[in-house]
Amino acid sequence: MAAIGKIRSWGPALVGILALGLFGFIAQDGFSTCKGRAQMSSSIAGSIDGDNVDIQEYQALVGEYQELLKLQGRDNLDEEQLNSLRDYIWEITVQNKIIEKEAKKLGLTVTADEVVKVLKEGTHPAILQTPLLSEFVNQQTRTFDATQVNAYREYMKTQAQTNAQAAEQYALFEACWPRAEKMLAQKLLENKYQALLAGCVLSNPIEAQADFDGRNVESQALVASMPYTKINDNEVEVTEADLKAKYEEKKENFKTYQDTRDIKYVVAQVSASQKDRDELMQVMQKAYNDLQGDSISINEIMRTSQSNVSYLGLPVSRAALPSDLADSIVKMNPGQIAAPFESSDNTFNVVKFLSKVNVADSIEYQVVSVAAAASADSIVKAVAAGEAFDSIAKKYNQRAEKTWMRSTEYESANALSADNKQIFSALLNAPVGELKNIALTQGNLLLKVTDRRGSVEKYDVAIVKRSIDFSNETYNEAYNKFSQFVSESQNVAGLEEKAAEYGYMVLDRTIANNEHTIAGIRSTHDALKWLFNEAEENQISQVYDRCGNNDKLLVVGLSKVNPKGYASLASVEESLKAEVLRDKKFAKLAEQLNGVKTVAEAQAKGAVVDTLSHVTFASPASVPSIMAYEPALSGAISGVEKGATAKAPVKGYSAAYFFQVLNRNSREGVQYNAEQQMKTLRQQSMQQTVGMAMQELRSTTDIEDNRYIFF
DSSP: OHHHHHHHTTHHHHHTHHHHHHHHHHHHHOOOOOOOHHHHHHHEEEEETTEEEEHHHHHHHHHHHHHHHHTTTOOOOOHHHHHHHHHHHHHHHHHHHHHHHHHHHHTOOOOHHHHHHHHHHOOOHHHHTSTTGGGGBOTTTOSBOHHHHHHHHHHHHHHHTTOHHHHHHHHHHHHHHHHHHHHHHHHHHHHHHHHHHHTTOOOOHHHHHHHHHHHHEEEEEEEEEEEGGGSOGGGSOOOHHHHHHHHHHHGGGGEESSOEEEEEEEEEEOOOOHHHHHHHHHHHHHHHHHHHSSSSOHHHHHHHHTOSSOOOSSOEEGGGSOTTTHHHHTTOOTTOEEEEEEETTTEEEEEEEEEEEEEOSEEEEEEEEESOHHHHHHHHHHHHTTOOHHHHHHHTTOOOOOEEEETTTTTTOSOOOHHHHHHHHHHHHOOTTOEEEEEETTEEEEEEEEEEEOOEEEEEEEEEEEEOOOOHHHHHHHHHHHHHHHHHHOBHHHHHHHHHHHTOOOEEEEEETTOSSBTTBSSOHHHHHHHHHTOOTTBBOOOEEEETTTTEEEEEEEEEEEOSEEOOTGGGHHHHHHHHHHHHHHHHHHHHTTTOOSHHHHHHTTOEEEEEEEEOTTSOEEEGGGTEEEHHHHHHHHTSOTTOBOSSOEEOSSEEEEEEEEEEEEOTTOOOOHHHHHHHHHHHHHHHHHHHHHHHHHHTSOEEEOGGGTO
16 A cells, blocks of 8 residues: 555656646657648648647647546546646647747757756756656755666566556656656757847846836825816717727737637526426435434435435545535534525535544554455454564565555545445544454455544534436427527527527627637537638527536527737727727816916816825826826826926826826835846846747747637
């Protein structure tokens, strides 16, 4: 058991390999680019600057990472988790291609000898950033230790000879190690490229002083605010020419990198009918009646009532109780039974509280297993006579290592076998030092608790929990109604016209081709595929049933096709109109403030006045009277001398402002250190430069993401 525990402890290290390490793996293997147009639709997941990404190789990467996740017991990823995994691997693929391309232009490479040298020296920061490799860094010296790698290999190799799980982990480790080295090579290449970018960043005393002052020089100002709400929207004319001009001004903000679709859609939620609820309540009432007596076992009651919650027959901690019931359960008394009730998670519940106990949180134990009961009896007698348990274990070629168990280990199980229940019960209840002889299905287990630590309150409780689900009859009724609605709608306009008649609501949104669902509703991939592959504008889809958690019906209509590039003026018209309104309202208010020399004069013209303190250039000023944060006001105040007033009205997000600076001083306790400030500023600028450079490279890379075709 201890050996298996040791093996499992390496799971997170192995799982982490591809999390950052797929860079190297993908860089070495690449993706096939020799595909014809006829093949592309059936085998190409996308392309990166003309390099095709083959769907089979891409899915192979997803599959390999899923295998690694199984080492942590995550055998079955749900739809959302799998989609997140696919997106992560796609982003790594894109990022890797970008770095590879730029490095090639500059002649940057990383050789095998460099990787060997880095591992031999063991001090490069990239090692700590590389999963699996980082697990073999000595925590005292903070250097990579190859002797730890060799020791682990030998240990795993030995265990693999007698343990199938260890053999699987050993094979996986050997397969993953070369990939980790490849990932290290990619990380070194990335570091080289980023070092060149960082070398372009300089700092100087003037910049450092300005940055320090911007953060630490505070102003007190008297501020007069003329909020834009003083002018009604209908008092301002916004023309088509105004919108076009603003669009050209802000055009780069509207650039899109994926194809999108403007859609209308209707979702019908199927819920249990009153008949469904009544029938389920009869089941719950029977469970309640059965729990009041002793003629039927609890396990049988749980089985016949088809409870969502298992009964283990062992006390569990509060954390293992259903979250919606925990507060009420811990307040119950032994023997108390709660009659059927509805809970916040859309379930009916019956609860029988059996007992409450305090047990150790951590339990240390030793075990020896024997095939014959007679051998077990002789061991019990030998221990009673004073022979050491460790010595007896050696006679049976067992180590009887001391192992710690958290008392919560069994709580996540859906069920426990009779043998496991016996073992856990003994661990929870056996006195320290006492030898327990446990008769199991295939032999005997000699168990000895050697230590207990901590104490936690646990509850033996039977919970019958059933979801309030709809019947097939209810679903069919909802489906027939929804299908009739869709058949009468014919197109997008009809969808909107008929929705109110049938009691549905039409929703709208813009969806990109790199999304996996319609409006976050699970199991809607077919609808997404239809939108981007087949749909024409003003067309509506078929009915998509069993969406979400099999409880939603969906119909989608395509309003507009938006190819990647710049969003149309029509699609961003509302946001543009808001900006134009603000511009024109400011112009009107600025005209009212024209000629104002003092804050008092601005107040006389209808402005509200606040005294602002601790205003710095680096953070937006907070204006209490209109509840607004205004970066432009901070900058304007910081640029005016003490005692002076604004040279012109300041345009903010929420108002036009006029101000006078009353006082200015540096924050107390803060001293300027030119050398340190320059160093800090350079580090910040380096991070920003590298980040912006990578973002710019991404924006100028021609990326086609067609994964929606496949999943």
